Amino acid sequence: MEIHRIRRTAPRAVATLITVLAAAGCAAPAAPGAGDSAVLRVAGPFETHSVAPVESDGLFTRLEVVETLVSSDLEGDLMPGLATGWDESRGGRSWTFELPADVTFHDGTTLTADAAAASLRAAAEEEASPLAAAPIRGIEAEGDAVRIDLAARYPALPAVLTHYSTVVLAPSSYDADGAVTEVVGTGPYRVERLELPANIEVRRFEDYRGPAPQIERVAFQAVGRAESRALLAVGDQADVVFGLEPAGRERVDQAPGVAMESSLQPRSLLLKVNAKDPALADVRVRRALSMALDRAAIADAVLREPDLAATQLFPPSLTAWHVPTLDPLEQDVEQARELLAEAGWTAGPDGILEKDGEPLRLTLTTYPDRPELPALATAIQADLREVGVDLAVDVTNSSEIPARHADGTLDLGLLARHLALVTDPLVTVAEMFPPEGSDWGAMNWSDPALLDAIETLQSDADDTTAARARTTIAETAQAELPLIPVAWYRMNAAVNERVAGFVMDPLERTWHLSEMEWAS
Structure with missing residues (x-):
């Protein structure tokens, strides 16, 4: 990193x-x-409106109040967290996480395997937790360890247990109905x-x-x-x-x-595309939208760093996923116009493209939680106008992107997607490209080669096979553009x-x- x-x-x-x-x-x-x-x-x-781990956005792990069984270093390599170590058995369908002795919760009670197992079971029942996607058959205490039994191999399980939703809480954190009312951890x-x-x-x-x-x-x-x-x-x-x-x-x-600290994050700013829209279903139109964007100018004007212009989905900070040999996404206005013409779009009297009497009018939905997004949306609006696309920008609550995904009314969504909230990006990639689509990923788009590559990675492939699968995912996303990368992201902090x-x-x-x- x-x-x-x-x-x-x-x-x-x-x-x-x-x-x-x-x-x-x-x-x-x-x-x-x-x-x-x-x-x-x-x-x-970072505001948090709930003490429930799955809704806290990781604030209590950042403050080191609570701990996950597995942690990671600055490079994303797994390391012990609350667990001192772990082993797999039954062909990778059972995992045992050893707990240290004499660990005390903040309320003075002793950490037990039962308490840890209860926290993980609660996380597995939360749809928003990546643990809910694991093929779990049971989570039980076994002596001074927690055993997680699976219905199928799931090599990403230790990485999933780095996610903030899987923290271990004291029994006193929960009320009689199982809701989290206090944050009582071991940090x-x-x-x-x-x-x-x-x-x-x-x-x-x-x-x-x-x-x-x-x-x-x-x-x-x-x-x-x-x-x-x-x-x-x-x-x-x-x-x-x-x-x-x-x-x-x-x-x-x-x-x-005051000193500035800065780190290129595994986060991409993306245009989420409704591939079922009459215009956007045509890959030529999606490519034309991408080619219309002057990413370097946008990144320079909005982020003040032209080098943050995204040339592909995965930023260089994700070294195993970034493909240096991939043809970069670049601006080519003339080629964008040619692609739109090939797709049957011609300029109307006002300069807006038309097809079968319908203008090429789209709405881009974004949110102000990240202040750069509305500014990026305005810049995108101007670039698309140059190739004849009439783009309206709707700055609203972030919840509107999944809501409009669900009811099919979303045209384009501008969002920031962290690709490694779980230290293995595969978990996030699989969430972004399921066949049925994803609130914060692809919409009405799927590709057999990409799905096969994800399945290969989930099967714990050898290094060479895994590298080929990751390249397939990057190449397919680049060619089909169900998500159009705009910029990468740098986290900044001022330190006294x-x-x-x-x-x-x-x-x-x-x-x-x-x-x-x-x-x-």
Whole structure:
């Protein structure tokens, strides 16, 4: 994974910046943990409206309150988490995960295999958890271990158990109906105060089995506006600020005492295409839309990094999936027009393409949760207008993309898709390209060669066969474009100079708070 560190010390008048932002209506929110120098103040755009693991978006694993049985390093390689190790048997249809002895939950109770198994069973019943897709026959305690029995081989199981929905919670976390009401875990930090959706304070758990964190207290605050997050960073009101957008990065670059940390993520910004739409069902039209996009200019204007222009679905950070020899997606307006003409579309009096008396009018649905998406949508709208496509942009709730997928009214959806929330991207790829389609993947499109390649990878193929299968997936997606890549994504964070040991995790599993310390 590519990780960058940039330190800028050019002076800047913070008071001037505050005045400018305030004039623009960007008043700074109260700083998390303000007034207490012993508190590590963390801010980011991550709200959570539920303590249920599957709905928490991994916030409690990032804060190291809860743990999964399996973890991963910065490269995505699996390593022990709460489990000390694991073995498979019965031809890969049974897995045993060993638990450490004398582990204490934050409520003082002892971790047992029964408690761990109960948490995993709850996760397996949640449709939104990748564990629900595993062919599980049973999850039971077996001495000091958890045994998971499968109906068929499923080599990705340990990788699935890195997902935040599979964390192990104490029995006291659940009410009588099995709903999660508290977050009681085994991590190096325990929840001290929780105010959903925006504020969480955690404190060092003194009975943690591993090395004690150097920083005793952490206060996290969700801050929705990118301008306000930048103000917290340059105004010395937060120690670590995630989710800085291009303008915010520029402010941080010029501020004293703040370092920029950056990592190219395994995340792609994509156009989801309804391949059943009368126009978009024609692969020539999908290719023409792709060729109309000036990705480098879009990435430069919106993300301030032309190198983030996506030349294929899988970014270079996914080294096993990125195919350097693949013909890159590039702008070719003339070729786009020729493809549209071949598909039977001709220019009408207003310049909009027509076919059988119907104009080529589409709606692109996106959402503001990631501030770059509406700006990207506007740029895409302008590029498609150049080849005669009339594109309306609808910026709405993110839930509208799966809703319009379900009722068939979606034309195009612009979304950000993390390809490695489970450390093995195969799990996400399989979710994106099932025959029936996927809310956050393909729509009304399927390909036998791609499905065969996924099945080959799921069968635990040897390295050479697996590499060929991954190449087949990348090549098929590139040729058919059921998802049109637009840009790759870089996660940015501002880190105050009073903090040492910050680590940027490209997979966003954890913020490595327990490894940080106050700079001397």
